[in-house]
Amino acid sequence: MHAPVMGLTAAAPIDPTAAITRALVVRAQNGDAAAFGELLEDHYDLIHRTAWKWCGNRTDAEDIAQDVCVKLGSAIAGFDGRSAFSSWVYRITLNAVRDMQRASSRRGKYASAFAEVSPEDHPADQEEAATNNQLWAAVRQLPEKQRDAVLLVYAEELSHAAAADIMGIKEATVSFHVHEARKTLRGLL
Amino acid sequence: MSDDFNDNPFDQLKGANAPDPRTDARKRAMLAGMAAFEAAQKTEKTTAPTKGYGASGRLSSIISSLKGIKIMDMRIPIGTVAIALLIVPLGYQLYSSTSMTPADTSERAPIVVADAPKPQDEPIPDAAARVPSMVSPAPSSRPSAPTTKAPVSPAPAEPVAAEPAQDASLANQASAPVADAAQMEAAPTIDRLAPPGVDTKRTVNSGAAAFGGASAPARPIALNSTVQTQTVAQPSDQFASFAEQRLKVAATDPVSTFSLDVDTASYAYARRLIEGGEVPAPDAVRIEEMINYFPYDYAPAESAAVPFQPTVAVYPTPWNAKTQLLQIGIKGYIPPAEETKPANLVFLIDTSGSMDSPDKLPLLQRAFGLLVDQLGADDTVSIVAYAGSAGVVLEPTKATEKAKILSALGELKPYGTTAGSEGITLAYRLAEQARVAGGANRVILATDGDFNVGIDDPKALETFIKAKRESGITLSVLGFGRGINDSTMQALAQTGNGNASYISSFREAQKVLVDQVGGTLHTIAKDVKVQVEFNPAVISEYRLIGYETRVLNREDFNNDKVDAGDVGAGTTVTALYEITPVGSGAELVDPLRYGGEAATDTKPGDEIAFLKMRYKQPDSDVSQLIEKAVTPAVVYGDIADVTDDMRFAAAVAAFGQKLRDSDYGGTMSWEQIEALARSGKGADEGGYRAEFISLVRTASLLKPDTATPAN
Structure with missing residues (x-):
């Protein structure tokens, strides 16, 4: 993954992973189920990780990941390659997160009360603790755009340009959302 | 911004690792994804991708005809739009709020x-x-x-x-x-x-007319509650809101008409909430459904020709010493085993991702397994899944092939797709295909609240179900899990002439699908309506307890086109009136000063009321009439003398009223209700009454009595 940084290279170095992904996408778009399976295999972790970071609990993350897989399956034919495949996957995942959170806020706040083991009873293991502290909770409470911008830029460590691509907004707007988020959180943290 | 750079709080977000996904979740997601991919591939082969130039070319502007002439012409449409935006609302405002209207x-x-x-x-x-x-x-x-x-x-x-x-x-x-x-x-x-x-x-539709009883304040609920329902306090579940039955004065309003209701969903729902530590919203408590949840031992009917006979009793009201309760109970005829009609059942099962919870799809699979066990050689079963792995899961199959049916049931998986929602039309097509003449043709919809069965518009869905009902295929609804849209469930089952039940546990499944399977499968009388005329010489005031959503117009009683509730084999249905005898001192309404006496002279003496019931044979469109006078012979002076069933029904009514914060009869304390229920427990074969008693106790903790108990 270490692309050599050389000022002299004229063409951008070809990233082998990206190239393979592109090839798989083309094959999947032509109806190759095996290629699509490989794509899912490669991206499931990304999807799940993102879903987890965005909502912070296992059940939701798994549900979202499954939804995203389904959406990928039905929509991959329409992927136009204008942005990177991973950006597209991010975008679908974020949409799924949003859909689920809107749906669950409608469905009822008490649903968790009926879960056999409520989240609080379950001792957080280290990894959960890593994504469940106060800062994370506060960030997840942010308005959608701000939350997406902050998590993409900081938690996913993407460039502002990549985040802008995923969110479908301008780069400057990403910076604006991050800045707004910082203002919103200043009182809380 | 630069001042924040030194101490950026978001830096802590870096490097957080989400835990690895569980392998089974991963596998399930992959499978679902692959399934969706393959489904997409299949449809894609038939339809060419539409990108860019289609038949009419690509639309680059809505006003392309103007575009070539002069670019500044853009001002005209934009200006028009702006003006229209201003004028239309303004005009509408004027139109609707001034004297110009x-x-x-x-x-x-x-x-x-x-x-x-x-x-x-x-x-x-x-x-x-x-x-x-x-x-x-x-x-x-x-x-x-x-x-x-x-x-x-x-x-x-x-x-x-x-x-x-x-x-x-x-x-x-x-x-x-x-x-x-x-x-x-x-x-x-x-x-x-x-x-x-x-x-x-x-x-x-006729259903709406049936429930739009003009004489009751409850009428706005009608059938299409999905459209105009006010969703009440319960955040996740939707209930049609309704006002409580009001007190009526027998002298001015002597006739009370309603449709029988055999649903029991409200009790199961309330029980689940109470056991989970919540008090159900008042609109979730339908008292008649609570009372009818319990089986009562009424005199059975002798033949299928007269499929039930009313049992009537009058006894003192436990929550008001001066009034009495008039209890009307019927028990549906139970045909002997050799007479049971063949059943043609289509299970229409929700397989959306939300069904993936132990109390939903797995419970549903076991519940339907129970039902299949009840079926005989003449019965057929088909299975259709919707919202998810949509499509025909099992073509109509003889119930004797249990293994095949059960394995098809077992293969249902909650795939999180929402595609392919032909569900309901498919289900009715299978029901049509396997139709049995003279038997029960029924679609059983099982869902956790996703009614996206293929017809999105609730009205269109009701119209569709109604049309099918007229062709003889009925619809029952089984609700699973929380978040159920209760009002839709009710509306669909009422439109489909079926029953709505809420399955919260395996035990409940057993009650609905085994103990009371006759009621679900074998209709013995349809469009059962009740009309009670009170004798104003004896009764001054009366109040029907519950049945708010089932009130009919007085004239609907004799109108055979007005739809009403159906009664299944062996079902018991109970209705309670709280009646105030003349001169008891408990009247809430002052008598009229002028001429209230005219009506009384024609009445035959001491009859309390006159009960009329209308029903149709399952295969007939002409109603039959059953009449019975309520005479002083059925009056009990002391509640201790009445049967256990009656005391228990009164306790359930009191419980429902208290839970609803009723304007009437909420004065009993929880202890009194519990004691009354205990005294009416009887043999309690299914253990339902014992469960009710413990439910009363739980409710008393959730909603403690205030310091001043009644009486």
């Missing part, structure tokens, strides 16, 4: 919304009425609303259209039966005419 529009407006039992004078006038108000608010267009209406409405229907709505508040209009009959004839044709989606507010 024509008198007749303001009167008609409530009719549109009020969902009165009136004929469909087609959606077109409705649309016509809407169009002028939105688009051309100018006064010049005002007369257009009435004129467009005239040619569309069939001539005889025109007066009817306006009348029942306004008459609705005046219960006993002489002209009403005529109007009603006309409207009922009109209804079916119109339902067919109404295009789905156009007329969401007011598609009225």
